[in-house]
Amino acid sequence: MEVATDDAAMRPARLPRTIALVGQPNVGKSVVMNALTGTKAFVSNYPGTTVEITEGTLVYAGRRIKVIDTPGTYSLHSDTEDQRVTQRVLLEGGVDLIINVVDATNLARNLYLTLQLLDLGIPLIAALNQVDRAKSAGLEIDVKKLEDILGVPVVPLVATKGEGLGELVSSIGRGRMGKPIRFSDQVEEVIAHLEREIEKVIPEVKGRRRSHASRVLAIHLMEHDRVDEDLFEVYPELRTLVESLQRQVGAGAVCSRCYRSCAFCPARDKEHPSFPTCLERTAQARAIAFQVTSGGITRTVPGGIRGRTIEDWLDIPTVGVVVTGLTACFSYKLVAFVMDLFDRLVIMATSPLLQWITSLAARFPEGSFAGLLLTSLPEGLILPFSVVFPAMFTIYMLMGFLEDTGLLPRMAVTLHRLTSFLGVPGQAVVPLILGFGCRAPAVLATRSLPDRRSRFIVLTLLSMAVPCAASLAIITSVSQVFNANLLVVYGVAGAVFTATGLTMGRLLRGEGEGEGEFVLEVPPLRWPSLSNVWRKSRMRMSEFFLHVLPLLAGVSVVLRYLVSGGYLSFLSALGPVTSRLFGVRGEVFAAVAMTIVQRYLAPMVLLNLPLTSREATIAVSMVSLSMPCTPVSVLLVKEMGLRTALFILMLALGVSLGVGLVLNVVLP
Amino acid sequence: MWAKAELSLTDLKPGDTAEVISIRKGRRAQMRLLELGITPGTRITVVAAHPLRGPVVVRVGMLEAALGWGLASSVRVRRLSQAGDL
Structure with a gap:
């Protein structure tokens, strides 16, 4: 990089090409990111990891400057997967300006990271955020003095209100190396x-x-x-x-x-x-x-009922449990409502088109490729739009809302005791609850877990023993028609969930992680920024359209081909074997096997068969515990690698068959 | 008298304020606490203690953090003031 004198500092020649936004968790980095790059940002995975990083472009003085929003990190020696990504971004070079977002209300702790960043010898600007909150807590920060000590520009901000952001942008040419500290x-x-x-x-x-x-x-x-x-x-x-x-x-x-x-x-x-x-x-x-800093912290210790803030109330364990329960209940109802709504709307909107396509397909000879394509493509596209899309979007909005308000970590703390039986931290509740809506976003939500071991446990539970809304629909509809014993179905699911969780929690203990060292920062509550929530959800959804949708369409075609070509009919020939082992007819077993490739096909097949109540109970139990749908399987491979994903899927299959065997013996 | 005694963080009640004396756990745990600004000499206030050996929520400056029971029990403290003292 060119060396310029101070008076040349404003010349565009000194403008950085790549800016990294670095800061501790919950300091308002994403709001700053939003303000710098507007809607041009996109989320992607950092190469070789599942950590999301946001990249965007800032256009300033006719230049296009790349801005990287790194995952929040407390220090440059943290061990968690996402915090290490920040270290890698900075170590690999290429960053020629660091904007260090510093929380004015936690100055000492935030400056720890700042001092580490100064060691790197990369020009830096400190963005002192939340000065309004600091002020209302009686803290006055001498910006000039801080600039002198650190040797870098310090820009005070109230990012959520947009105050100081203009100054921050106009100062990007003034980044300085600063004065690294001397130790003893x-x-x-x-x-x-x-x-x-x-x-x-x-x-x-x-x-x-x-x-x-x-x-x-x-x-x-x-x-x-x-x-x-x-x-x-x-x-x-x-x-x-x-x-x-x-x-x-x-x-x-x-x-x-x-x-x-x-x-x-x-x-x-x-x-x-x-x-x-x-x-x-x-x-x-x-x-x-x-x-x-002048002025002290005057906040009083919670003593009596009066003077308690909402935060103090939420910190009381019993209140926390009630609020968490209500939130989970509300979230589930909302997702179910939106999915139902979309289901009707999409089917209403597309039925004329579908009829037309069906009539068109009828003109082609039976089994021809064109006819196959015409029937299977809409199937592959309608399902994602009527089920997966609304579920994912609602869940992303809810997640964004809970993240933005600071409710999410509070829920994690409240439930930590419960989840620690499974050997996973409280954060695991989020993906597990989400899984009851749709497992695809739930799989992605496991990224917030601190280590691979917890992710492995939660992903296994999710893939196997948490029925998503679509599965629940199958369970209820088939059970109603054939009068299956719902108590058995749900009892088996619950037992499998508990047994799996406890076993895995115990077997995989002893990595030094887990409940013994659970540490979670609980950020202050704040009003959610709707635009922030919307932006985040939208960015995450684009991943769905780019990666999941084409895949679903493709899989749908292949499945149709297999079904219409009669390639799966050999399963019916297994009739004598299946009725002895599982107490179900070959055709029923075929339906169960079908879930390996596409869960949604199971009810179509099952509803067309004359089932006894006993058969239905066994079949539904097996279906509800079988492998997850194709999108989830694909995501599993993406998140955990092929080997782990295959292990999870095989385990699920094994459990499904095992449940069939046991039920056949146990049920009258 | 109680001001002198060395206690574990898990012995404190919500509302108690204490000074950290030492952290009797491995480097990894010490680092994680250090990142939150909890080192020997730090003043912390207990906000909530979840039942059945659940996490302990503490306030350090303006920050709140939850520590798992195992970790909290390894934090040795000296009580400075008890709930209701202020």
């Missing part, structure tokens, strides 16, 4: 030693430019105890260095109290902290916050 002499000695080691393995010259100062790398190494694959991808040479340092510790040549850096720690006594840079940075961030 002892720590600086360790850093200097590591720097020398790093410079030995990665020489500055040799045709390859080192984009990070050795100081950043040294500090980074000190703060990561696990082998940092992200860093090694960028700097493969560091792997050897780290491994040799670890050997020295392992050989007992140096103290093992702290991590690799302590090999050179001058204070080799028993009491020295294991991550000195982090502790010192915390202290410095606090000192800075203290220096620039």
Whole structure:
């Protein structure tokens, strides 16, 4: 990048090409993002991960500037999947301005990240958000003083009201490297030693430019105890260095109290902290916050009933449980209502067209490809529009609303005790509740879970034992017609859910994650920004149209072909076997098997068969516990990889068959 | 007298304010608490304690955070004031 003097700072030549928005969770980053890039933003997965990042374009002074909204992160040494993405965006280079969104109401904690960002040597602007909330809490922040201490421009904002956003945009040419902090002499000695080691393995010259100062790398190494694959991808040479340092510790040549850096720690006594840079940075961030802030926190501790805020009320466990229950109930009713509405509307709107298509298809000879295409394509397209689309959209709106108000984390806290039996944190409730509406968005909602293990458990439960609205419709309609025993059907589903959850929670325990270390920030409640909720839902929906819809249409054609070509009729030949094993006729088993490829076809087949009540009970139980529909299976592969997805699907199939076997023995 | 005693965060009642003395858990847990601004010396107020060893909700400055019971029990504190003292 060009070096410019201060008076040239406003020249467009110094404008950045790529801006990264970086900030801690719940600081209002997405509102800033919205203001910078407007509607031109889109959501995508960060390569190789399932973490959503938003990218957009800011047009300023005739230039198009890429803006990346990174996942909220508390620090640059966090371990969770989405927080690591932020580190990777910054490590990989290419970012030439960081806009660090800082929450004025939690200055000390937010400055911790700011101080880490300053180490990176990337020009930075601090956007001091929520100054209005800070003010109403009696906190006055001296912006000028903060600018002097950090050495970067600080722009005060009230992002939700749009105040200060203009100033922020016009300051993007003024980003500065700032003044990184100095640690205590002892720590600086360790850093200097590591720097020398790093410079030995990665020489500055040799045709390859080192984009990070050795100081950043040294500090980074000190703060990561696990082998940092992200860093090694960028700097493969560091792997050897780290491994040799670890050997020295392992050989007992140096103290093992702290991590690799302590090999050179001058204070080799028993009491020295294991991550000195982090502790010192915390202290410095606090000192800075203290220096620039006047006025204290006057908020009183909740004591009596009077003076309690809504937040205080919601924090009371019993109130939390009631509110969570009501919210879940309302959400489910709303999704069911919207789905029902769409079902009617879409069928009403498309029935003339469908009749026309059917008459057209009739002109082609039976079994011809054109006829097949004409009948199957609308099937593949109507179902997504009448069932999946409204369910996903309503759920996305609800989710956005709950996220935006801050109710979602409160619900997670309230239910954490319950979900911890399954070995998953409270956040898991969200995808599980969503699953009763439609499992496709529920699968995507598992991304908010902190680790892969919890996601695996929740996804298995979702795919297998949580009946979505469409499945529930099948269950009720078939049960009504044939007088199946609903108590058995639901009882079996509940038992499978509980058994699976408890077993998996127990078997997969012991990764150090889970209930033992549950930490969740509970942000303040606020009014949701409708435009924000709408924007988020819309961006997430576009993924559905681009990836899921074409696939569903394709699968629909293939299925039609299989069914009309009689390729599945061999299943009916299994009649003697199935009636002995599961107590159902071959045709019924064919319907059950059909759910492997497309669940929605099951009722069509089942309703056309003369079933006994017993047969219906078994068949419906098997259908409701079988594998999820095609879109969900596809999403599973996308989210967890082929192997894990196949495992989940096979387990579901196994459980379905097992339930058939058991019911055949148990039922009179 | 109680001001001197070292307690666990899970011993506190909603409304109690305390100072963190130490965190008796691994590096990962210490880091997660550090990110929320909870280190030795930090003042925290208990907002809610969920029943049956459920999470403990604390306030640090203007921030609220929920800590799982296991983690909360590893946080050693000194009580500064009890609910109703203010």
